[in-house]
Amino acid sequence: MWEDKSGGSGAGSCEGVSGRSRLSILPGPRPGVAAVAVTLALLASGEAALAQGDWVPELVSTENGSRNRNDPIVLALPSDLDAAIYPRLAVELDDLDMTAFATVEAGRLVLTPPEALSSGAHHLRLVERGDDGSILERGSWTLDIRHSELLRDLSLTADIAGEINARVADRGLTTPSQHVTGESGGNVEAAAGDEQWRVSARGNYLYNSQLELGLDERNFDIGEYRIDGDIENENFFAGLTVGDHDTGIDNLIMSGFYRRGASFRAGLADDRLTVTGFVQRTESLVGTRHVVGISHEEDRVEGASVAIRPIEALKDNIVLTGTFYTGEGSDGGFGIGTEEVIQDGSGWSVAADTLWFDEALRLRGEYAETEFDFDGKDEGFSPETANAYSVLASLEPLRGATLDGSVFNWTIGVQRDEVDTFFQSLANPSLQPDRETTTVYSDFFWDEFAAQLRLDHQLNNVDDLDFLPTDRNINAYFNGTYTPFVEPLEDGSMPWYGQPFFGISAALYEIDRVEHSQDFPDDDADNTTRSLTLSSGSNYQTWSWNLSHTIYSFEDHVDLSSDTRNNSTALSAYVLVDDWLALSPSLQWDMFEDLDEGDDAQNLVAGLGVDITVIPETLTASMYYSLNHRMGDGDTPDTSSLNGEVVWTLRPAEVNQLGIALAFSGFVQQTNDDFSNSEDDMQYQAFTTLRLSLPVAY
Amino acid sequence: MILRHRSLAAALVVCLAAFFAGPPAMAGIVSVDTTQSRIAISATAPSTITVTWLVVRNPGTVNPNPGTVSSPNGRLLVNGATVGTISRILSRSVPGLTPANESLVFTETITIPRAAAFRAIKSGVPVVYRRSFTDTGVPPGPASGTGSVDLNPSGPGSEPFSVSRLDLQFDDRTRVKVLPKGSRLRAIAELNTTGSGLISGQWEIAEASTTAGTPVFRPLALVRQGVAGGRRTTIVSPPLPTRFEGNTFVRLRLTDPDPFFDEPELQYYVTPKSPLPEKQEPLLMLVTAPSPGTPLTLTTRFAWQAVPGTYLYKLEFFGAPSGPAEIVANDETVSSVPLDPVPDTGSVQGRQALTGIVAPGAVTEVRLKDYSLAHLPPDRRYLWTVKAIDQDGTLLGVSPPREIYKP
Secondary structure (H helix, E strand, O other): OEEOOOOOOOOOOOEOOEOOOOOOOOOOOOHHHHHHHHHHHHHOOOHHHHOOOOOOOEEOOOOOOEEOOOOOEEEEOOOOOOHHHHHHEEEEEOOEEOHHHEEEEOOEEEEOOOOOOOOEEEEEEEEEEOOOOOEEEEEEEEEEEOOOOOOOEEEEEEEEEEEEEEEEEEEOOOOOOOOEEEEEEEEEEEEEEEOOEEEEEEEEEEEEOOHHHOHHHOOEEEEEEEEEEEEEOOOEEEEEEEEEEOOOOOOOOOOOOOEEEEEEEEEEOOOOEEEEEEEEEOOEOOOOOOOOOOOOHHHEEEEEEEEEOOOHHHOOOEEEEEEEEEEEEOOOEOOEEEOOOOEEEEEEEEEEEEEEOOOOEEEEEEEEEEEEOOOOOOOOOOOEEEEEEEEEEEEOOOOOOEEOOEEEEEEEEEEEEEEOOOOOOOOOOOOOOOEEEEEEEEEEEEOOEEEEEEEEEEEOOOOOOOOOOEEEEEEEEEEEEEOOOOOOOOOOOOOOOOEEEEEEEEEEEEEEEEEOOOOOOOOOOEEEEEEEEEEEEEEOOOEEEEEEEEEEEEEEOOOOOOOEEEEEEEEEEEEEEEOOEEEEEEEEEEEEEEOOOOEEEEEEEEEEEEEEEEEOOOEEEEEEEEEEEEEEOOOOOEEEEEEEEEEEEEEOOEOOEOEEEEEEEEEEEEEEOOOOOOHHHEEEEEEEEEEEEEEEEO | OHHHHHHHHHHHHHHHHHHHOOOOOOOEEEEEEEOOOEEEEEOOOOEEEEEEEEEEEEOOOOOOOOEEEEEOOEEEEEOOEEEEEEOOOEEEEEOOOOOOOEEEEEEEEEEEOHHHHHHHHHHOOOEEEEEEEEEOOOOOOOEEEEEEEEEEEEOOOOOOOEEEEEEEEEOOOOOEEEEEOOOOOOEEEEEEEEOOEEEEEEEEEEOHHHHOOOOOOEEEEEEEEEEOOOOEEEEEOOOOOOOOOEEEEEEEEEEEOOOOOOOOEEEEEEEOOOOOHHHOOOEEOOEEEOOOOOOOOOOOOEEEOOOOOOOEEEEEEEEOOOOOOOOOOOOEEEOOOOOOOOOOOOOOOOOOOOEEEEEEOOOOEEOOOHHHHOOOOOOEEEEEEEEEEOOOOOEEEEOOOEEEEEO
């Protein structure tokens, strides 16, 4: 359901302004729209536009003021409007040209939206194009599509499924005591809102009758969830989030910190001031053993971030950010393998990100300080204070320049990072400390070619400790792609080679010791790592393929470890043979050589996925064959396995209607062990399954 | 390599010396040594190292004198203070058939906590790893002996090759997923490493066709990623299979270096194919014009291969990231095996188009009109895609986002 939002003048039934648009102010907060209005006003400023007659279209309201979201949108044109103007009219909805779906006849322009309009505000625009190429905006309206008078947005979707499995055969496996198992999973999303507020929630759950396979060792539990509440008006916005989320703060002390907790944000509607406060758990969580995750102060970080765009005229070009946090806890948790030690720490950061010369030059800088107790809270040494900084200058010197008729983009940049030996943050646990890095890079794109080059000069022992050696790591990296432009043949089909692409990437790491430890002056380091990858592939209307080969080598010039070499080849494809059959073959071959010991090991992994539709929406089958073959030193048993299922849909799931299906699924694996031939070389299990599913949408 | 030979040679010399030295005056543990005089460890991360102990036992003159040489644990010391304990028993039985010395070799892989390295650096001394071995043989035992090895914090050029952290997530940052059959999904492993070497392992999954009973993991794709000098590296999985409904587990199993922690596993549940149009995954659409590098003007032709069943095509333009290109990332690897049939549209997903055009399903080429172009400020780069949508609103196909410059 939707309603024309009345108000405004001219057009009458909708918010906004209709009529001659030279001075029109388009509704809505979108910054691009104002720019477009100015552009259009300039374009329409010629005498020819003025000469095109003065007429005003009107948006026709429905009889009861509401209609379905697919209903046509009707604009009433003056009855005496010259029909010669009709072909010059164009309609945009949300800035997308919809003229192909509009008809004009007998003083009415009817736009039939090809897609159902979502709830919310939609921008409609009628444009008349002059004979001389001028553009005249005849009217613009905001269509406020509402769920009801009470709420603009209201939605509930859920995707719930479950199955009961009965094991009918097994061999060679330690099977669970339950012959009949059950499992279920579901997603739920809900949202409600109006012009100035919105509340949304989403989450998922898992159920498994086998406790050891349950989430967080429970039969039933919520997996992850998130609840958001936001309000906004013309001047201000604010919001609160509870659950698993990342606040979006990205700097030296906090980055990619997706954790459970709560955060609050507020600011000015023009984005010139944004404040974010957060309390989040240090370790990652799933399940509901800790619902919000922040009840224990020894397992959380808390802090805030402020972003300011100080100059209104440059608000898209200059942003200053300050962040601080304090807390204690350990890294790790669900999905993270690491050393889990309770530590306390704090940190702050100030950063500036600026764009100059019409966004052709970026200057960015950040300075941060952390305090971190490396050997545990209240143990050993006191917390260590350390600093880090990062500065970047990047330039796009020849923007828009063309070479041989093709635009080329070229960026050059230099970045300097210095992270102290003992710089560590609870909210950015993966940042590599003790590095002083200077990077020069270039990014180039022209015609069918793209290339990227990066050179790093890196030193450790940033704190210049006599006890530690200083190593230098020089890294060179190149990545290039060639994507030839292929036009279709006369009959519209692609040539036999499809749309091919070629790639090359190469990396070199040269590490040597530039300053020895005073305590171990004889210890040395000098090694070289190289890698080269060549890749190619092609895309066709119904299939694609990809081939790559990588050579890797490691040479230790002081013989601390073995020299090694590795060759990897990968080939994969996807073939949509027909509507009823899709194939996914793949092959990987790898050979590792220890050049000092003379050892080598080979590994072959092959796979073939098959998806078959026997009877559309009724009978389908899927299977995957996998081969894992190892040879050489350290040989281990080869395995080949086949996973498969056949699904007979008794009643397809429709929206708000239960779906029922029966399935037969199973797995068989053959282990080819050269050293024994026990019965356990053959393993299999098979199940009959009853599946229920319920997609919900409101 | 030479060092390894040197270690073996040292072990051989110690064994031969012990063998030819004959029975000493006192029987029991004669000596405890390690093959290396010191071992480098990381200064900034936990390190996994291998220590080889050489224990020489004298069984005495009354033979046979069987016994068990064992060490219940090892201790990490900094300046004489214990900063950690390695609780692993090393034990071996010996027959003691003759009076000649018996040499025993014990090899263990241990992890040195970062806190121990920190304390050593702050104190300006190495971490000492010490073990005491006892002999239960009688007579003349029991006796004991103690040996140690210095572990010196070092630089990235000589620190041991190890993985100190592995963070496993799905590509939308979550760690539990419930999604319809046929959906696009990848896992992302972020690893922190020390030293240099080739990360070897494989992505493995236990599909729903096994998890109804006993989960059995199978290889999905091999992983080979060279790293040098200790760094953060990201390994992206190939598309995770969503063809079997039910529970699926995924993990990145590392074979070298062997991690000191249990490798994390993620879990996702595949529901039947959703009837909701917005839940359908599109296939790749082939774009046939414009050629790369063509500027965006009124004459620029956008063309594509027809997709059967299409009701409308939607050509959309989005803003490209502002400013010059970001620094080139050289620390991410994406597995291309098996091939992903679904194009990656992450750079424009969820964003509102700045402008575009909607064309009926019979049309496979369009040009932007002047009033649409006017929405795009000049001298900027944009991303564009074309989508094929059927009458129910289902997205049938989409082209990967391409960049275009508007003069």
